[in-house]
Amino acid sequence: MSIEPRAEVRSRPSATAGAVVDADEATSWADGATHEALLVIAEGITQLAGFEVAAVSVVRDSQHMQVMAVAGSDEARETLQGTFTPITRLMEELEHAQDWGMFKFVAHEALDSQVESWGWVPDIEPIDGDDAWHPMDLLVAPLYGPDGELRGTLSIDVPSDGRRPDEPHRRILNRYAEQAARALYIAVEREAFAEQVRVLSATREVVRNAARERNIGVMLEKIQPSLVEGFRALGMWVHTFDEDGHGLGAVYSGDGNRIQMPAHLVSIAERAAAASWRAQRVGMVSRHAPHDAQIAQVSDAEFQEILQFLEGIGVGSLLFVPMGAGRECLGSLVLTRALGDAEWTDAEVDAALEVGRDLGRAMLNARALERERELVRELKALDDYKSKLIATLSHELKSPLTAMLANIELLQHGEDLDPSASEVLAAVDRGAVRLVRVVEDLLLLAKVGDPHLPLLTxxxxxxxxxxxxxxxxxxxxxxxxxxxxxxxxxxxxxxxxxxxxxxxxxxxxxxxxxxxxxxxxxxxxxxxxxxxxxxxxxxxxxxxxxxxxxxxxxxxxxxxxxxxxxxxxxxxxxxxxxxxxxxxxxxxxxxxxxxxxxxxxxxxxxx
The missing domain is CATH 3.30.565.10 (Histidine kinase-like ATPase, C-terminal domain)
Structure with a gap:
């Protein structure tokens, strides 16, 4: 059939053909309401425009569009729903197209008969006549928004009368295409807004979880589900720097597992995180990432090496998010998606940068609290040592002081004691009594200050x-x-x-x-x-x-x-x-x- 564009339905098996993803493997990013709105557009065409099959596709990033709604054929829906197509292939097909207003028509005669076709093709026999519709004919309307940007396409196939539309029929089709363009724009804008709300909600959840936890390891473990769900990621890992701003040489995932990365890739990540934080930007790594969206201060050779490493562990793309507070970069957050998943949206990139800032502040607070805890531990150890020292010295002083007082008392009651000696003994007695009082108070202080001493109330x-x-x-x-x-x-x-x-x-x-x-x-x-x-x-x-x-x-x-x-x-x-x-x-x-x-x-x- 000629549903959405030729590259998506029965294109040549070229190097770009692999960009098309089977419906079972594709991830639909539209919510239920958006899908219903697009399906109404497609069903309206099949019911009123004289064509039995219609499909609506939506641009998902700068390089791909995705089939979001198929009407009129269960077989076509099962084959096409959710598949991705490179936009460049659509443009290549339209180079051979006849201009029918909003619709562009590519006759099967303009195709290279030696190129193998694939995808869903309607099982119909062309009728007799020069205007007979051929199964390989393509009729597609690129749909643009008010800003002139391509938003999607409306493709139709299998005319009810078996013939290519004549001029009056084309005018009717163009009116439907105009309505479809307006409806698609509203649906896409609604979905983009819902996407922003979803991502920001996930961001707030991350911030709440991170702000309550003061231990960095536990904090990362708690935010991992929110980040993965909110950004629809395959997984995540975090690389934290030490107090001096240098990497720890280890990268950990949110579930507590250790990620084994080559040392030179860790060094690249450390350098890139600092540069990305200074620039306040999120980097991207994927086969389809625009050059200006790639990670800061990473050369083309390093980019290819990173990409090869990621694909080796089943990762198709990632967001590289710097984490920091003020001017200090504290590390990086990496969010990953599997091979074949859709590219990251602008809303997700913006939200990821906010997450990096929030996590940076949370990590800084956690580090400050950990330093305070360490200081408290040191002070407590010092206080315990002081208490033990006081108790030990007091015990050691008590026995000789008791002996001194006993001997002073014997001397004071002795016969023929010289008056001057009696005064000296009295002074010594007063001093010894004072020392005994100090020792007794020290022993009491050590007792009531002992945290291990049970209190029986x-x-x-x-x-x-x-x-x-x-x-x-x-x-x-x-x-x-x-x-x-x-x-x-x-x-x-x-x-x-x-x-x-x-x-x-x-x-x-x-x-x-x-x-x-x-x-x-x-x-x-x-x-x-x-x-x-x-x-x-x-x-x-x-x-x-x-x-x-x-x-x-x-x-x-x-x-x-x-x-x-x-x-x-x-x-x-x-x-x-x-x-x-x-x-x-x-x-x-x-x-x-x-x-x-x-x-x-x-x-x-x-x-």
């Missing part, structure tokens, strides 16, 4: 803990500080470790007493705030400066204030409080003004 009545602390603290008598405990005391139960609760309250209360003047009040308040039990310790002492408040919970921190330095202390009490609260998933707030006092407010989980 139970309901703890805070009122009882506060009463025990106040009763056992002698500093109140020494400084004549008044202590008041207020609030709803009977129902103040926190969930925690009793021993650590006692340490927490002791440190807060003794701290308030220590830095309060003689006769100054200290108020301890217990209250409930939702799921929290709140312990507040308020004093009217020397207060804390804004600068010092930022360092209150740092180990060994003591203010430079002369009033603070006049009081004994290790600088570890508030650090221990903070560590205990961290273990109990609580928190602490501090309000303070110099010369007006301080309030420490602790939030502990209620049972």
């Amino acid at each position: 139970r309901p703890v009545p805070l009122h009882d803990v506060v009463d025990d602390v106040v009763n056992l603290t002698s500093i109140a008598d020494q400084r004549r500080v008044s202590v008041d405990v207020v609030g709803d005391l009977d129902d103040m139960v926190a969930l925690g470790d009793p021993a650590e609760m006692d340490i927490l309250v002791t440190n807060l209360v003794t701290n308030a007493m220590k830095y309060s003047g003689a006769g100054s009040p200290v108020t301890i308040t217990l209250a409930r705030a939702g799921e929290w039990v709140v312990l507040s310790v308020q004093d009217c002492g020397i207060g804390i400066s804004p600068e010092d408040r930022h360092q209150l919970f740092r180990e060994f921190f003591r203010s430079d204030s002369a009033q603070v330095k006049a009081q004994p202390g290790t600088g570890l009490g508030l650090t221990i409080v903070d560590r205990i609260l961290t273990r109990h998933a609580g928190r602490i707030e501090v309000d303070s003004e110099l010369g007006e006092g301080s309030t420490f407010r602790v939030f502990l989980p209620a049972p």
Whole structure:
């Protein structure tokens, strides 16, 4: 038959004939609505124009068109539906055509009888007469859009009366061709818009998946299905550069498998990715790729080598997409299609570049997060080492200090002790006691700061803990500080470790007493705030400066204030409080003004 153009139906078996793809192997890129619209055009011709078979083809790229709708013959439809034809073959056929307006007619007499034909040819016998229609006759109307570009073709075959159309019949056919051209343009534009929406939707899905994942390997694994489906690709792989902007020498697919590529091809990809990112362009590799669409800074010889490698692994074409952020190229994304698949559309190329930018930003964020994680791991290891060192030194110091205090006590009670020696021993005793206090605080700090130490919690009545602390603290008598405990005391139960609760309250209360003047009040308040039990310790002492408040919970921190330095202390009490609260998933707030006092407010989980 003469359906769409001769090269598509029964062309010569030349080098370009292989571009035609069987219907079972071809991929139809039209959606259901577009196919229905084109089929209506073809069926209208068969019902009203006096021809029994009609086919509509659509230009798919700069070199090929595809049969999208066939009406009038099931046999023709099965043979032709979805097949691709080189546009150059259509133009070669039309060089022999008679101009019938929009339709072009190529009589079988103009063909080379020595050339073998193939495809679907109607099984009809020509009638008698000079105007009889021959099975090898070709009647095709190239259909152009408003911009003058070829959009497709309308081919018809098997006239109902068996004769070639006369002049009046040709005028009727031309009117149908004009209507078909308008309908085809609308259908193609609609399909192009739907294609853009589809690709952009896939792009958004990729961005959402990539933005949520901070591990590069897991990120690539998650986006692989979206990219392959959205771009209708055979597969994909990603080549990432290291921190210095050089290739890692390995390429990985989205499914976690490693792609084995020759080292020099990897080097070419590294160079091309950097050049493509600078130019902000996507490269293409295929037998039919226009020269200006090929990968940046890849020579013709390198292009052929890449093409040969791809065909060896069953890949017919690829998109080479640079990935980066700002001026930095971070690698490349490769999307592949199988041999015989359609070429990449402009919408897919534009969307691929956006994907490269989005993935570049996601990779940069993932790398930054990984560096932060590594730094956290290093800091944690350093903190663990510090804790172990403190614990070890404290244990080693405790035994000799205990021996020193025992011997000092023996010497102080000895007979005939010289008064000057007694003063020296008293000073040594005070120093040793201070060292013991530091060691005890260090051991306590190491204990409550150990992340491996299990926390055994139970309901703890805070009122009882506060009463025990106040009763056992002698500093109140020494400084004549008044202590008041207020609030709803009977129902103040926190969930925690009793021993650590006692340490927490002791440190807060003794701290308030220590830095309060003689006769100054200290108020301890217990209250409930939702799921929290709140312990507040308020004093009217020397207060804390804004600068010092930022360092209150740092180990060994003591203010430079002369009033603070006049009081004994290790600088570890508030650090221990903070560590205990961290273990109990609580928190602490501090309000303070110099010369007006301080309030420490602790939030502990209620049972």
